[in-house]
Amino acid sequence: MIDLKILRDHPERVREAVGQKGADCDVDAVLEADRTRRAALREVEDLRSRRKAANAEMAALPKGSPEFRGKVGEMKRLSAELKEKEAGLRTVETAWEEAILSIPNLPHESVPVAPDPSGNRVHSTWGEAGTDNPYARPHYDIPWLEDVVDFRRGGKVTGAGFPFYRGDGARMVRALVQFFLSEAAARGYEEMYPPLLVNEASATATGQLPDKEGQMYQTVEDSLYTIPTAEVPVTNFYRDEILPEASLPLKVCAYTPCFRREAGSYGKEVRGLNRMHQFDKVELVKWVHPSRSYEELESLRDEAEALVRQLGLPYRVLLMCTGDLGFTQAKKYDIEVWAAGQQRWLEVSSCSNFEAFQARRAGTRFRDRDGGVEPVHTLNGSALAVPRILAALIENNLQADGTATVPEVIRPWFGKAVMGTPNR
RNA sequence: GGAGAGGUGGCAGAGUGGCCGAUUGCGGCGGUCUUGAAAACCGCUGUGCCGCAAGGCACCGGGGGUUCGAAUCCCUCCCUCUCCGCCA
Numbered sequence: 003m004i005d006l007k008i009l010r011d012h013p014e015r016v017r018e019a020v021g022q023k024g025a026d027c028d029v030d031a032v033l034e035a036d037r038t039r040r041a042a043l044r045e046v047e048d049l050r051s052r053r054k055a056a057n058a059e060m061a062a063l064p065k066g067s068p069e070f071r072g073k074v075g076e077m078k079r080l081s082a083e084l085k086e087k088e089a090g091l092r093t094v095e096t097a098w099e100e101a102i103l104s105i106p107n108l109p110h111e112s113v114p115v116a117p118d119p120s121g122n123r124v125h126s127t128w129g130e131a132g133t134d135n136p137y138a139r140p141h142y143d144i145p146w147l148e149d150v151v152d153f154r155r156g157g158k159v160t161g162a163g164f165p166f167y168r169g170d171g172a173r174m175v176r177a178l179v180q181f182f183l184s185e186a187a188a189r190g191y192e193e194m195y196p197p198l199l200v201n202e203a204s205a206t207a208t209g210q211l212p213d214k215e216g217q218m219y220q221t222v223e224d225s226l227y228t229i230p231t232a233e234v235p236v237t238n239f240y241r242d243e244i245l246p247e248a249s250l251p252l253k254v255c256a257y258t259p260c261f262r263r264e265a266g267s268y269g270k271e272v273r274g275l276n277r278m279h280q281f282d283k284v285e286l287v288k289w290v291h292p293s294r295s296y297e298e299l300e301s302l303r304d305e306a307e308a309l310v311r312q313l314g315l316p317y318r319v320l321l322m323c324t325g326d327l328g329f330t331q332a333k334k335y336d337i338e339v340w341a342a343g344q345q346r347w348l349e350v351s352s353c354s355n356f357e358a359f360q361a362r363r364a365g366t367r368f369r370d371r372d373g374g375v376e377p378v379h380t381l382n383g384s385a386l387a388v389p390r391i392l393a394a395l396i397e398n399n400l401q402a403d404g405t406a407t408v409p410e411v412i413r414p415w416f417g418k419a420v421m422g423t424p425n426r
Numbered sequence: 427g428g429a430g431a432g433g434u435g436g437c438a439g440a441g442u443g444g445c446c447g448a449u450u451g452c453g454g455c456g457g458u459c460u461u462g463a464a465a466a467c468c469g470c471u472g473u474g475c476c477g478c479a480a481g482g483c484a485c486c487g488g489g490g491g492u493u494c495g496a497a498u499c500c501c502u503c504c505c506u507c508u509c510c511g512c513c514a
Contacts, residue, residue: 043476047483054445054483057495061444077494244473365474373455375473 003362004105010036019108022115022324027104035094035101042091049084056080103212107359110296110333114323121323122336128307129316131340131347137400138342141393142274145404146423150174151275163264163272163279170421171392174408175282177415178388179257182284182309186255186385189305191286194256196235199226204238207364209330219261228261232285233382240289242365244375250368251290251298255385258283275389276348282388288381289366292358295379296333299355303335306351306385312411315394316340318347332357335383339390343397348390353383396422 009016009032017029060073109115114123141147148154150171156164167175183193205211205227210218219228229235236256245252260283264272271277286305290298303319310317322334334354338347361367361377368378399406404425408416 040476043483047476050483053495058445060494065444074494079494081494367473373471 003102003359004107005358005362006036006102008108009033009102009105015108016105019324020106022109023106023327023329024117024325025106025329027106029105032101032105035098039091039094039098042087042094046084046087046091049080049087053077053080053084100212103206103363106329107327107332107356109324109327109331110355110357112321113327113333114321116323117325119323119326122326123321123323125319125321125335127316127318128311129314129340131316131318132342132345134316135342135398135400137402137404138397139400140274140343141341141396143343144396144400144422145425147274147396149423150421153274161279163277165278170416170418173416174392174395174412174421175388177412177417178386178391179282179284180415181412182385183255183257185309185312186284186286186305189253191253191255194236194239194254196229196232196239196256196258198229198235198258198261200229200235200238201226204234204241207241208234208237208360209328209363210234213329216265217263219263229258230262231260231283231382231384232256232258233287236285236287237360237366237380237382238364240364240366243367245289245366245368245378247291247368247370250378251288251294254287256285256287258285270344275393276344278389284385286383286385289361289378290381291368292376292379295355295357295381298379298381299333299335299353302381302383303337303353306337306353306383309386310337310339310350310391313391313395313409315391315398317350328354330354330356330359332359337386339394341390341394341397343400344393348394350386350390350394351384354381356380356382 004016009029013029013033020027020029056073056077060070060077063070063073114121116122150167150169152166152168153162156162156166159166187193199221202211202225205215205218210227210230215227217230220226235258236254239254240252259280261280262278264277264279267277286302288298288302307317307319317337317339320336320338322331322336327334331354334352336349337351337353338349340346341348357379358377360380364380366378366380367375369375395409396406399408401407401420405420405422407420408418413419
């Protein structure tokens, strides 16, 4: 949620941000809704105040006395009017809330302004992309791939985008997750395993609702949503809580399956492991003091990068432009690994600072030294998404015999130095 | 899933229709006393919204209702606990 003070005092800044993000949102309509709400609220509170006073007078009178009965008449009139005005206020507030939730977060000043992904800036690169392995090929064309990631049977049992991992595939998913989690633990993150379904309030706090419900699967009977990322349940862990300032920064890592409907995706984007409806990911979430959130964003990005480096995958870091920022994000880095077989970059991590946007919606605040209460800043980043890492590892590490070497750091968990079946 | 009991401020726990946003205890903060500490005593100690401010309004699990008036009565949903059933 936007800071109301900024909206009221500097609507031009909000208008500019909405334009830069290409958001579908009428700032002036929101301002109007805000004025309407405040006017209605004052009316109602004035009436309530008068009724309260009348009630106090009445309570001091002997019950059933003529004066008492006279007061009842006055109270009746006040209450009737109040009831009407309160109903009006409810309508106005519903509209206000909807309006206010439609305003996206403001981009940070360091974010390049551009309407579409072509405006994303390459922040850094690591390793050699494109010039390497002569045996590389797209992972979905590798003969043994279907032996370790069974899309066909996944499609039969559930649907497209829900594969079975088996044998080396299943083991590799587990090995990667263990590697990611143990690295996060070494960096001071507390491990959590959260619920995989969340309620409406949680999905609203992190920004999936009200607009993006199409991204999530829903239960038929209990209005619960499957999580598109661990960000949702984990960020909501401290919803409606006031944290001691001394506890910040709080750092949590969580491995979860993630579920995304991905309606409208097609083509090479969704081939093989590139984009699926269910995938595994380790997510890092931080709650930090507002004065430190941009340093924390950099360290978050560093931590995600370190994982990719240890896996030996060439990658680049993009600083996302305004037009490619999500609704809730103030600043975001994407980390993309080079998949030598497909000859393309695959996004494996996204590290974002939400500033106070989610915290305001979630009611996660901290008490500062002077006893004041203000929203924390929240951040999160993937570290990392499993399937695309797996795809890149296989493609980049293919050998002449058709098998793929396994990075050193994964071997303790994977138990072998190669995966796959040699050519015959 | 069935039966019962509950959900009140950081915690404990009063309050069953009208100065109750709420008695009290504990905890926390400040002070007095003390060489220091403890004890004792005194004071303060929720959040949100509206307002330039003074101040006002709301919140006793959520929502709705009855009533001139609801923490208190009714309905409904959610959650917790106990017992039974079922299970990993």
